Amino acid sequence: MYKKLFIPGPTHVREEILQAQAVPMIGHRSKEYADLQAEVTLKLQEMLYTEQRVYLCTSSSTGMMEASVRQASTKKVLNTVCGAFSKRWHQITAANGVPCDKVEVPMGQAVTPELVDEGLSKGDYDAITVVMNETSTGLMNPVADIAAMVHDKYPDVLILVDAVSCMAGARIEFDAWGLDVCLAGVQKCFALPAGLTVCAVSDRARGRSQQVPNHGYYFSYAQMDKKYEKHQTPATPAISLIQALNVQMDDVLAEGLENRWQRHKDMAAFVQDWARRYFALYSDERYLSHTVTNVENTRGISVAGLNEELGKRGAMISNGYGDLKEKCFRIAHMGDLTLDDLKWLTGEIEDILGL
Numbered sequence: 504m505y506k507k508l509f510i511p512g513p514t515h516v517r518e519e520i521l522q523a524q525a526v527p528m529i530g531h532r533s534k535e536y537a538d539l540q541a542e543v544t545l546k547l548q549e550m551l552y553t554e555q556r557v558y559l560c561t562s563s564s565t566g567m568m569e570a571s572v573r574q575a576s577t578k579k580v581l582n583t584v585c586g587a588f589s590k591r592w593h594q595i596t597a598a599n600g601v602p603c604d605k606v607e608v609p610m611g612q613a614v615t616p617e618l619v620d621e622g623l624s625k626g627d628y629d630a631i632t633v634v635m636n637e638t639s640t641g642l643m644n645p646v647a648d649i650a651a652m653v654h655d656k657y658p659d660v661l662i663l664v665d666a667v668s669c670m671a672g673a674r675i676e677f678d679a680w681g682l683d684v685c686l687a688g689v690q691k692c693f694a695l696p697a698g699l700t701v702c703a704v705s706d707r708a709r710g711r712s713q714q715v716p717n718h719g720y721y722f723s724y725a726q727m728d729k730k731y732e733k734h735q736t737p738a739t740p741a742i743s744l745i746q747a748l749n750v751q752m753d754d755v756l757a758e759g760l761e762n763r764w765q766r767h768k769d770m771a772a773f774v775q776d777w778a779r780r781y782f783a784l785y786s787d788e789r790y791l792s793h794t795v796t797n798v799e800n801t802r803g804i805s806v807a808g809l810n811e812e813l814g815k816r817g818a819m820i821s822n823g824y825g826d827l828k829e830k831c832f833r834i835a836h837m838g839d840l841t842l843d844d845l846k847w848l849t850g851e852i853e854d855i856l857g858l
């Protein structure tokens with residue numbers, strides 16, 4: 504039986520979107536491909552409120568996380584850490600030999616402008632990394648406020664944002680907020696199969712990249728720029744996924760961006776209320792995610808057992824991440840899921856647990 508995915512990626516993919524991949528192949532140097540990339544790029548720029556470049560990268564998000572830190576700094580990177588994925592960006596930065604430090608808050612807490620200010624004041628940094636939506640804790644960092652502080656006090660510091668589990672589900676004003684990199688794989692709020700990453704990059708970040716030696720080849724902005732104006736990618740892209748993304752972006756824009764952000768907020772509010780009623784919320788109430796809720800397992804239920812029962816009824820949720828396994832469970836409310844889907848899911852959980 505198909506299990507509808509209420510996990511924070513990959514998410515449920517609609518049949519029409521699956522079918523949008525099943526169209527005849529085209530060459531990636533053909534006019535048809537260039538037209539496709541030009542079209543989809545404009546739609547992504549509209550969604551990100553940006554006029555800057557948006558690259559399509561054939562890899563999962565981790566590839567662009569690595570690429571962005573390799574090209575961002577001639578000094579030192581400050582990684583902000585508030586959970587598993589923000590921690591991983593610190594590990595990626597170090598693993599690439601890029602000088603870096605981290606500032607860290609306990610899991611469930613947010614990275615605040617004050618914390619970033621304190622961190623940046625202590626060293627010669629020229630880039631920061633921030634995970635906008637920490638998928639491991641279900642928390643959204645105040646990226647716009649952090650960016651405003653950085654622009655005000657540290658104008659040379661690039662702002663790199665992992666929006667993997669919230670891009671296309673929450674408002675990200677790339678230009679107005681003054682972000683330099685903002686990336687996300689398409690298997691989460693875009694509700695597409697995995698394998699492609701969307702990455703907006705500012706002119707400032709592209710300029711910095713040129714000053715950095717040995718920043719690689721496959722993900723190099725300079726390589727991408729050689730083809731960008733021709734609406735192509737330097738290497739063969741995941742053409743079928745880009746075809747599906749183009750169809751999905753029509754639906755995203757037809758829904759209306761404001762409506763889309765509101766739908767995600769409504770689903771989040773519903774799941775948060777449900778979690779408060781029967782369990783508890785793990786993360787700081789002031790920064791709860793619009794796309795995934797981390798529910799504290801205050802009743803000591805078997806999360807694995809619950810998921811097994813849900814599987815028989817056609818749904819799947821996520822266990823707590825890492826050390827939070829069985830201590831928490833996560834319900835994603837992102838992509839093409841609806842409030843009715845969440846009402847159905849929570850009803851099934853209540854029935855299984857006898858709540």
Ligand SMILES: Cc1ncc(COP(=O)(O)O)c(C=O)c1O
Pocket residue numbers: 511512563564565566588634636637638639665666667668688
């Ligand atoms: C916030 C965040 N960053 C990065 C990643 C890594 O993405 P991928 O495994 O698709 O490269 C994930 C995956 O869940 C994530 O949630």
